[in-house]
Amino acid sequence: MKKRYFLPAIIILTFLLPKISLSESITVSGNVSGTWNVDTVKVIDDIYLREVETLLINQGVTVEFQGGYFFEVSGSLNALGSASQPVHFTISDTTGFYNDTIPDGGWKGIRFIDQNTIVDSSKFSHCVFNFGKAVTMDSLYNYGGAICIRNTNKIHISQCVFENNFAKYNGGAVYLENANILLNNNSFSGNRAGLPVAPYGYGGAVCSDWGVPIVSKNVFYNNASTGIGGGLCIRFTDCPVSHNIFDNNYSALGGGFGILHIETCHHTINNNLVINNGATFFGSGISTGDCSPTYVNNTIANNWGAAGGFYCKDSVVPKLYNNIIWGNTGYAGEPSQVYLWDLLSQPDFYFNDIEGGPLAFQGTGGSAFSGIYENNIDDDPEFTGGAPFHCGLAESSPCVNTGTVDTSGLMIPAYDLEGDVRIVNGRIDMGAYENQSSVGIQPGADIPDVFLQNPYPNPAGGPVEIPFYVHQPDIIKITVVGLDGRYISHLANTYFERGLHKINWNLENGEGNRVGSGTYIIRIRVGKNTMEKKVIVL
8 A cells, every 4th residue: 555644743843944053163072061052063982971060052053973972971961952943963974874784874872871860850952863873782772873761760852853863672763761751742753773683673763661751742754663663662661642643654563653561551642643654564553562551532544554553462451432543454455443463352442433343353352352342433534634634523523522421530631632622512522633613512602713724735845735614704814924924925815705715835935936945834814813834844
């Protein structure tokens, strides 16, 4: 089956934006500390931040490793870029990077190992990490291509881009072991873990072992591993996994992500979009092995290439509430939504929309399904946005206002994946997106005159389709502006009738020239009301 591509504008790809050059460069080796506020810091040997020291890396700085060196951090490190001026960690020469059996072509990553609890927090914000490569003679350091964190908690990683990093074992970009950190609002793309021979790699972008990190609002796109979890792998203890996008990732099992070997699960996996992922064997979307988590309001759709968009193995009994499992295909392109490997793997399903229902379940456990199956439906969810799926719900969708009546104990966040209010009209919807339309709203409610839906495709290399729903006919103005508010292009300023409309932006500015790569804002205005959506242009 042909791969389909989708990436919503949750993460600003800061590395695409222009960089204001500072005027200096310095070389560093050995112990480092203080403040880096130059254009380029050239790393000519392994560097160390001692426990008693701090280091601040200011916005716009490029940390360029001149060879396969590492950065070991025992003190407090703060790399604080901005949307337009990220901090960039990279290597000067990438020759040999894509030969996974040799260390050439990559720097050896940032390592936090057994950091003292009295050390102040470290923070990475608006940073770009690429060509980190964890391939060494010491197996301890074959984890986490860009960042490896062991037995260390006080670290925040947010609004960062991890692209084209590799680890010989686990965590192509980031590896966490007993690390209760915050991993929020980041973008992971093109990262890989593992060789095609044992021991296989787990977590093409991120792998967490034993810790309880918060993994939220990240985009995992086009990552791969040779073992389990093309985008993300969680093992040994569970953690909150919410509001993430898993799109076009690939692995042997669990193309989107995998979770396994956990005695007791305490957190929910909620509000995630798992689409277009592939697997060689089982679990093209999600693989659940030897653990029984609770899945709430996830959309698992259009995953391909192996048996089961949702896969269970090793006597597991996860619970699923308000999920949509639809349009997934297995070998030869046949429908394959739920695959239960063994007879004792018997999930419980409540208020889900599952294509084909339990009669279509596959595997030994699927053919003899005996789990609880209550208040589920088998109806086209009527995704909006066209193919591939945006996976929002049309007004007429059977998934609108048909989720579980009692949400107590499910730890449901107040907002859906889009950031909209999670429960509209008193009852939750199925899937990762809550329909915000006027369906079921009583007369007199405050209904917006126009509702701007997600542009597609996003990121875009060609024309962008912009759908919007008009509730009250009016003159509507649609423009494109830059992140700084500057005018880019005028798309419409005319009268629209009630209903769904679509217009196209051909990636041109007001002078008819193609705009450069970066992030732009689609702005729709009627009267005093304005809505905006971000679009990434490649």
